[in-house]
Amino acid sequence: MKENISHSPPETSSARRRLLDTATRLFYSGGIHAVGIDRIIAEAGVAKATFYNHFPSKEDLVLAYIEEQDRLGRAAVAALPKQPPREMIAAIMGRISEAVVAGGWRGCPFLNAAAEYPNPTSPVRQAIDARRAWYHDSLRALLAADGDPDPSVTASLLVAVSDGLLESAYLDDPENIPALVREAVARLLDRR
Amino acid sequence: MKENISHSPPETSSARRRLLDTATRLFYSGGIHAVGIDRIIAEAGVAKATFYNHFPSKEDLVLAYIEEQDRLGRAAVAALPKQPPREMIAAIMGRISEAVVAGGWRGCPFLNAAAEYPNPTSPVRQAIDARRAWYHDSLRALLAADGDPDPSVTASLLVAVSDGLLESAYLDDPENIPALVREAVARLLDRR
DNA sequence: ACACTAACAGACAGGTCTGTATATTGCAAG
DNA sequence: CTTGCAATATACAGACCTGTCTGTTAGTGT
Structure with missing residues (x-):
């Protein structure tokens, strides 16, 4: 036994x-x-x-890699100190800056993996889908609590900016990222 | 001869x-x-x-592929009808929606290639860098002509939103993209 | 008619990939 | 002590990769 x-x-x-x-x-x-x-x-x-x-195979290792990255990301967000919705959103977006200033940034692991896995029904792609859905839903809930008139649209824009800035940190100058994150949040949210 | x-x-x-x-x-x-x-x-x-x-080698074919995509993109922007800066920016960003509604979208070819080419000194990565610099500079010039107080920062945000929405069109629901493009441009620019 | 060029078909070399199989070692439970 | 397990090293199969090579065919200019 x-x-x-x-x-x-x-x-x-x-x-x-x-x-x-x-x-x-x-x-x-x-x-x-x-x-x-x-x-x-x-x-x-x-x-x-x-x-x-x-x-059992290499793909299982890839899947374990993706799922662990997802799990770590969710845990890091869950570990953020409880604070009002607007500050919570800023803190979540601020994680982009933290990931980047650490150095050795090579782009978002989920976007990189998605580029190599064209089949949307593959387990890897489904894990990526789940992670994106979680991220979008987390932001949408916070936006709704903050009184955003269209939390789903705003959440989609924040997701897009997150992805775009993570790519920019890889392909352009990482130095500008923290300021760009703050500016993006300010411009996308500061409309009552 | x-x-x-x-x-x-x-x-x-x-x-x-x-x-x-x-x-x-x-x-x-x-x-x-x-x-x-x-x-x-x-x-x-x-x-x-x-x-x-x-x-001469497969990498030369890859490079030709990347460079042609870049050339076609620049030609499409150059072929846009002349119009005031603000409308020109909207037209350039609107190309995102057009690329997506066509169907068969599998993400931005430059971001996908960058995910597979980690070495920033490789010819493929340098071609990608050149294309990103062109895109950023084009938007910055238009923003400056439009009187944007910080055209470089706004251009970086538009680049990030472009990349992010192109990824979203691949990984999320492409149907929402046109509305998200319009909303992003409105929120990022409508601050005199 | 002749020479040149570009394309064709296909075999081959040498390396790398995933995945399997064989045989051995060390350790801990009963 | 013996049984079982987890790990080790290593060899192998079969597929696929890039790139080279040989030989043939079709079309064109002189």
Whole structure:
């Protein structure tokens, strides 16, 4: 029956953790199709058979990567201090600036993955859809609480600006991003 | 000396044209790394040797694809009827809606390519940089002529909204895009 | 008629990809 | 001690990748 309640490694298995961490780093920095299994297992220090014990295929690893990024993003938003809707929106949008000033920014991992997965019914694309729906709905709820007359439209515009500024931080000058985020929020919201 | 002035095929060679058209279609719909040379030459009906006569390597074909998309976009903007700055900006942004309602939209080809080319010094990335600089500068000049107090910042916001709405047209509901474009322009510009 | 060019078809080399299989090691539970 | 498990290294199959090469065919200018 396997009594693995608080046993030697109750962690999610060190090998699996190392594989996902390495895959996250390599997929994000190099692109998904461009990074092979061989390189991931070599840099993670894991045997190939062990990899295929934890993940049935490469696509499952990609999916685990996307889903973990989604989960981390939602947790970061949930961990924001409770504050009035308008400030909460500013705080959520402010996460764009934080992600960028850290350096090594290579664009939004979800948009990058979507560029490599054209099939909208693939699990990866569906995970991306779920994450976008969550982001839009979170903003819409806050906008509604703030009294926005058309919270769905405003939320769509905030999502678009988020995506666009994340791309701009990758392809243009990241230095301008914090000011642009503030300016975008001000212009899109400051209309009673 | 080759007197090819208005000779039998003054066109850029039918095979080259077919190769670039086929590559454009396949690269855009399927992604760049995911589409191989074999498939391109098969669907273009061109021999492999002929391909390598016209393009030294696959990357040259990718670059030709990106540069042609850039050239076509600039030509479409240049072909817009002359009108006051504010209307010109609306017309340029309106091209987003046109691209989307046509159907088969799979995201901005430049952002998709950038996702697959992490090296900022690669020719593909430099072509993308050039295209983004042109777009930003075009909008900035129009905003300056319109009397915008901070045309560079407003241009950056319009670029971000353009990128974001193009991604939204791919990943969310394309139906809302025309209204969102109009609303974004109104909210970002209507502040004397 | 002859030479040149561009295109064709297709085989091949060398590398890399995903995924499977084999055989061995270390460790912990019972 | 023995049984079982998880991990190791490594080799392999089969597909696909880019790029090169050989040889043939069609059309054109001189």
